[in-house]
Each structure stands twice: as C-alpha cells, then as structure tokens.
Amino acid sequence: MACGALIAAAASAPALNQASAADLAAPEVIDVTKSPIDVSFGVKLATEYNLRSVSQTKGHPAVQGYAEISFYDWAYAGVWASNVDFGGTDPSAEVDYYAGLRHTWDGLTLDGGFLYIDYVGEKSGLHELDFWKVYGSVKYAFNENLTIGANLYWTSDFIGYSKIDGTHSSLFGKYTLPPINGIPSDIGFYVSGEVGKQWVSKNFAPDYVFWNAGVGVTYKAMTVDLRYTDSDLSRRECNLFIGQRSSCGSRYMASISFDTSLSKIK
Known part of the structure; x- marks a missing residue:
C-alpha cells in the first residue's frame, strides 16, 4: 500500500496546465503585445485537484496559482502550485517549476520545455517523490473558434526512481461558441475535451487511458468550468496506483479561475 501511495504521486506528475483540455478552459494567458516582456498570473479554486x-x-x-514571465514571444519561465493530499510521503503541496520555448506562427503554436515537480512537506526518511520531465506540444487554431492540439511528456526519473520511464500524451480540443444575440460581448461560452494515455516502464505502475469533457463560461478575466472525467483504471489498479480506491473513476468537477497579465492591466 505504501508503494501504491508512492505510485499515486506518479499519477500526479503534473503536466503543465496549459497543455491539458481542462486548462484549455481558461482564457489564453500569454498575449503577444508590443512589450517584449510580459508577466501573466492567475488563481483557481476547484472542487478537487x-x-x-x-x-x-x-x-x-x-487552491492553485501560477505566475509566468515571457520574453519576445519565444522564451518563458514560470511556477505553479497546488495543495495535495495522498499517502506515501504525505506531502502538503506540489510546486512545479518550468521553462521553455513557445512561439506562434499564424494559427500554429509550438511549445517545448523542462518541468521540475517538487513535493513540499514530505515525511523525512522516505523515498522522495520529486522528479523532472521534458515536454512538447503543438496546437492549431483553425479559426477564432476552434483549436486542437497534442502533447507529449517524458521522464526517466519517474517519481524519483531513476531508470523508470514515465510517458503520457493526449489529444485535446476547444470550441468557443459564436456570440449569442442578447448576451454581452465580454461573456463567452466554450466546450472542450481531452483523451490521452499514460505508460510506465517495467510494470512499475499500470498503463491507462484517461479522458475529460466540459463546458465553461468566461467573463473578462474570470472562467467558470464544469467538467466530467474518467479513465479505464479499475478500482484495484487505482488502489495500487494511489493507495485508495476512491481517487479514480468517473466524477464531476467545477472550478472558478482568474487569469490576466500585466499587458492587460490598464
């Protein structure tokens, strides 16, 4: 069970928020402006992480938050944090540090970088879960309403175990509804979804497929998102994976977030 709880953290090996469909729910944070340097930041309250x-x-x-600085619409670096609650080393928070290159050519955006996951408040004397990942993503905006994309994350240091490879990849998409007569133009509606898979080498953790779909409302810097998620993990596999049977399976989630940048503050 202790091993299962450690593996649980493996499941939590965070992908950068901008790479998942759930986070596509949020308005685009990085805005290309005349200033070569911009700082974006935000906070989210969710029914669960x-x-x-x-x-x-x-x-x-x-409760989650982030801050990111971008340079010349190419380089960026940031930090993201959330409270966590699972067994094993029993950390109190997860803090992600990341940096990379990202650029947009018309509707095409390419992104690649390095991510370090730090679990804060782990019990001493146990195997530490901190580890790193490299990642890449591509997305294409067909028009101002429809965007689709894909991502890939990989590490050879899965939850701090060297020579254990961990990989996850997903396809995601978002469709923003056209303006609706009678509704103010600064209120928007969207649907978004994601389907992906995680693989871990040497049978260290179960491979599984995951997916989510949701709807949301945006108003200026605020986003309200309602989402359904599920996977093909059995309750037994979930217990091995994260140390408790109830942490997997179908569920509905809700969140409210606020995202903006210095360039958007008048």
Missing part, C-alpha cells in the same frame, strides 16, 4: 483522471486531493477542494 484532478490530474489525468486521478484525484490528488482525495476528492477535496484545491
């Missing part, structure tokens, strides 16, 4: 259809907070609420 759910990552690739596995709860990282035992189904309890999560």
Whole structure:
C-alpha cells in the first residue's frame, strides 16, 4: 500500500496546465503585445485537484496559482502550485517549476520545455517523490473558434526512481461558441475535451487511458468550468496506483479561475 501511495504521486506528475483540455478552459494567458516582456498570473479554486483522471486531493477542494514571465514571444519561465493530499510521503503541496520555448506562427503554436515537480512537506526518511520531465506540444487554431492540439511528456526519473520511464500524451480540443444575440460581448461560452494515455516502464505502475469533457463560461478575466472525467483504471489498479480506491473513476468537477497579465492591466 505504501508503494501504491508512492505510485499515486506518479499519477500526479503534473503536466503543465496549459497543455491539458481542462486548462484549455481558461482564457489564453500569454498575449503577444508590443512589450517584449510580459508577466501573466492567475488563481483557481476547484472542487478537487484532478490530474489525468486521478484525484490528488482525495476528492477535496484545491487552491492553485501560477505566475509566468515571457520574453519576445519565444522564451518563458514560470511556477505553479497546488495543495495535495495522498499517502506515501504525505506531502502538503506540489510546486512545479518550468521553462521553455513557445512561439506562434499564424494559427500554429509550438511549445517545448523542462518541468521540475517538487513535493513540499514530505515525511523525512522516505523515498522522495520529486522528479523532472521534458515536454512538447503543438496546437492549431483553425479559426477564432476552434483549436486542437497534442502533447507529449517524458521522464526517466519517474517519481524519483531513476531508470523508470514515465510517458503520457493526449489529444485535446476547444470550441468557443459564436456570440449569442442578447448576451454581452465580454461573456463567452466554450466546450472542450481531452483523451490521452499514460505508460510506465517495467510494470512499475499500470498503463491507462484517461479522458475529460466540459463546458465553461468566461467573463473578462474570470472562467467558470464544469467538467466530467474518467479513465479505464479499475478500482484495484487505482488502489495500487494511489493507495485508495476512491481517487479514480468517473466524477464531476467545477472550478472558478482568474487569469490576466500585466499587458492587460490598464
């Protein structure tokens, strides 16, 4: 069970928020402006921290936030944090540090970088879960309403175990509804979804498929998102994976977030 709880953290190995469909729910944070340097930031209150259809907070609420600096519409670096609640080393928070290159050519955006996951408050004397990933993503905006994309994350240091490879990849998409007569133009509606798979080498953790779909409303810097998520993990596999049977399986989630940047503040 202790090993299962450690593997649970593996499930939580965070993908950068901008790469998942759930986070596509949020307005685009990085805005290409005349200023060569911009800082974006935001905060989210969610019914739980759910990552690739596995709860990282035992189904309890999560408070999350981030800050990111971008340079010349090419380089960026940032930090993201959330409370967590799972067994094993029993950390109190997850803090992600990341940096990379990202650029947009018309509707095409390419992104690649490095991510380090730090679990804060782990019990001493146990195997530490901190580890790193490299990632890449591509997305294409067919028009101002429809965007689709794909991502890939890989590490050879899965939850701090060297020579254990961990890989996850997904396809995601978002459709923003056209303006609706009678509704103010600064209120928007969208639908979005994601389907993906995670693989871990040497049978260290079960491979599984995950998916989510949701709808949302945006108003200026605020986004309200309602989402359904599930996976093909059995309850037995979930218990091995994260140390508790109830952290996987179908569930509905809700969140409210606020995202903006210095360039958008008048």
